[in-house]
Amino acid sequence: AQKITQTQPGMFVQEKEAVTLDCTYDTSDPSYGLFWYKQPSSGEMIFLIYQGSYDQQNATEGRYSLNFQKARKSANLVISASQLGDSAMYFCAMSLFGNEKLTFGTGTRLTIIP
Amino acid sequence: DTGVSQNPRHKITKRGQNVTFRCDPISEHNRLYWYRQTLGQGPEFLTYFQNEAQLEKSRLLSDRFSAERPKGSFSTLEIQRTEQGDSAMYLCASIPWSNTGELFFGEGSRLTVL
Numbered sequence: 001a002q003k004i005t006q007t008q009p010g011m012f013v014q015e016k017e018a019v020t021l022d023c024t025y026d027t028s029d030p031s032y033g034l035f036w037y038k039q040p041s042s043g044e045m046i047f048l049i050y051q052g053s054y055d056q057q058n059a060t061e062g063r064y065s066l067n068f069q070k071a072r073k074s075a076n077l078v079i080s081a082s083q084l085g086d087s088a089m090y091f092c093a094m095s096l097f098g099n100e101k102l103t104f105g106t107g108t109r110l111t112i113i114p
Numbered sequence: 115d116t117g118v119s120q121n122p123r124h125k126i127t128k129r130g131q132n133v134t135f136r137c138d139p140i141s142e143h144n145r146l147y148w149y150r151q152t153l154g155q156g157p158e159f160l161t162y163f164q165n166e167a168q169l170e171k172s173r174l175l176s177d178r179f180s181a182e183r184p185k186g187s188f189s190t191l192e193i194q195r196t197e198q199g200d201s202a203m204y205l206c207a208s209i210p211w212s213n214t215g216e217l218f219f220g221e222g223s224r225l226t227v228l
Contacts, residue, residue, distance in 0.1 A: 033215050034195075043203060044117075045157070045219035091156050100145065100215050101170070104156030 002027045004092050004105035012111050013082050018067075020067070021077040021108050023092035031097035034075040036066065039107070048090075051075060052080040053097075087112045116140070118220035120206050126226045127196055134192045135223040139208030145188050147217060148181055149205040150174065157205055163189060196227045 003026040013019040025034065036048040051059045051066045059066045067076040075094075079086055089109050092100040127133050134146040139146050145164050149157035160179070162170045165186035169211075175181075183189040193200055203224050207217035 018125060035216070037219075043205075043224070045205065045207070045217075047216045047218070068125040093156070095215055100209055100217060101147070101159050101162065102149075102157070102217060104158070106154065106156050 002029075002032070002094050002096070002103040004044045004094055004103055006092055006105035006108050008108045009106075010109040010111070012113055014113050015084060016081055018078060018080045019082055019086075019110065021090050021092075021110065023077065023105060025073050025075060025092070025094050027094065027096070029096050033095050033097065034066070035093045035095070035102065036064070036070070036075075036077045036106075037091045037093060038086075039091060041088070045091070047063075049077065082112050084112050084114060086110060117226055118206055118208055118218055120220035120223050122223060123221065124224050124226075126228065128228050129196055129198060131196055132192065133196055133225060134190055135204050135206075135225075137189045137191070137206030137208075137220060138186070139206070140210075140218055141187075143208035143210045143218070144160075144186065144208045145211070147207040147209075148189070148191050149207065151203040151222070152201075160191075160204075170202045195223070196204075198227045201225055201227045207224060 005024045032053045033101045034051045037045045049061045089107045091107045093104045148160040151157040163183040178194045181191045203222040205222045217227040
């Protein structure tokens with residue numbers, strides 16, 4: 001079974017600063033994907049970024065990058081130049097190749113301070 | 115391109131009543147997922163459809179829960195004899211055949227059982 005651990009229940013960050021949200025995972029399967037989703041107060045889960053277990057380079061999507069350290073089984077999300085609109089819950093998730101069923105962590109509530 | 119639509123967005127009911135939620139996925143997305151999210155937790159997998167076939171059900175889906183996707187388009191999730199422990203956000207997500215694993219989520223249906 002897969003497990004995702006997010007150890008930061010909440011974080012406060014000054015606007016325009018960079019922020020790192022931690023995520024560690026556990027699986028014995030070598031083929032997997034790692035995801036980050038943003039959940040604003042409206043409730044919708046918004047996909048941010050994806051990293052495959054065989055990808056050699058860290059994924060980047062605009063201001064989002066994923067710091068993938070396979071040996072440590074960590075997949076931290078880095079948000080550069082944070083904005084007020086980044087305030088939301090952030091969830092790390094994983095799935096195995098060939099199965100899109102996602103296993104989520106408990107999330108981190110990010111609050112951007114003006 | 116319309117996103118995943120869920121109705122109703124909010125439902126308050128008394129214990130013992132039946133409730134039904136509807137999910138309209140993005141058109142031509144052949145796979146559809148239901149997740150449940152309780153307060154302070156990440157979403158948990160409930161069930162999954164490929165077209166009209168229900169291919170997997172979680173142990174979380176007790177016999178009071180039933181999900182259908184009769185024509186491979188919209189899906190319904192019914193909870194019979196609701197209990198207070200059923201209070202949660204019910205999230206629907208869809209994914210096209212060719213996708214690498216990113217689920218497209220709706221805004222969810224929040225159930226409160228009094």
